[in-house]
Amino acid sequence: MVIAKTLRKYVKIMMTVTDHCNPDNGQCQFDRLDCEDYNPCTIDGCSGGECSHDQRDCTDGDSCTYDWCNANGDCVHDRDTCDDYDECTEDTCYYGICYNTEKDCNDGDKCTTDSCSNGDCVNDRINCDDGDSCTDDSCDSNTGRCSNVEQNCDDGDSCTDDCCENGYCNNKPKDCDDYDACTDDSCSYGECVNKLRDCDDSNVCTDDTCDITTGECQNINRPCDDFVDCTDDNCDAIYGCSHTPNDYNCDSSDACYIGTCLAGSGCSYANKDCDDYDACTSDDCQFGSCVNEQKDCDDYDACTIDSCEGGECMHDMIDCDDYDECTADTCENGKCHHEDVCTSDYKRNV
Secondary structure, X not given: OHXXXXXXXXXXXXXXXXXXXXXXXXXXXXXXXXXXXXXOOEEEEEEXXXXXXXXXXXXXXXXXXXXXXXXXXXXXXXXXXXXXXXOOEEEEEXXXXXXXXXXXXXXXXXXXXXXXXXXXXEEEEOOOOOOOOOEEEEEOOOOOOEEEEEOOOOOOOOOEEEEEEOOEEEEXXXXXXXXXXXXXXXXXXXXXXXXXXXOOOOOOOEEEEEOOOOOOEEEEEOOOOOOOOOEEEEEEOOOEEEEEEOHHHHOOOOOOEEEEEEOOOEEEEEEOOOOOOOOOEEEEEEOOEEEEEEOOOOOOOOOEEEEEEOOEEEEEEOOOOOOOOOEEEEEEOOEEEEEEOOOHHHHHHO
16 A cells, blocks of 8 residues: 555656666656647646646637637627528528517508518508409508409590590590581590691692582682793792792803893894903803813014013113123023123223
């Protein structure tokens, strides 16, 4: 018994430290007992020569969570979903107690039957149909009572006969036909009006009548011919007939013989006026085109500048003056010549 007790005491001491002499330096060495259990969810320690492995406390103080330690040594707090697997309940946890409350599908409308299906609220409308297509069927949301009111087909028009047929309003126009093809039949404030058809097309160029057989308006053009061949006869819807002289209607075979249309009398012909009002041109008409040739003032003298002014030919001598007193300036065949006429002594003095 004493031996066993002594042995346990020795083992306890050995478990706390391993004492030995280091052969390299001759020093005593006291190595700490290794209590590592390689469990990240325990806190390892040594007390009284014995290793301890206390479990890590992951409690978060919330009774609605499952608390545990994972392989990394991290605390995990899984929430209790309280799921009762009923999609029509709202599941909650309160102080560790699960509550599964039925989903509120009441829409506040007394004209619906409220229920829940697969998690969705269903609010079916009460059927108030009375089987009569000519009544407006409805339900009062405040009382839940059905109402079946006869459909109002009054269109507010005193010229229609109003009724309901097979669920549709029939607003038939009042029959005001007087069987006269040339009257326009209508209804005003419940009274028939049979007005003689107005065939006036607001065109003074037409004679307006109504065909008593067909009731169609006839608007026949009035003649506007003034019996003058060269005028264009037209009729304006507002101003009536017009007779516009048109010179193109007086075209002759000679393009230099121009025709003019005169209202009331017809065509009048005269030579084409080719005068360009330039006295220095000769004016003529050839094949309908005016030819205005410049007057020939050439005097065949190369030392003159020939021109025409006011119908008269002008022949101005070419200016050969070189402004040198010692030259005699002349013109021959259109070229200037400057002949020296001074002595050498005179030039030196100059």
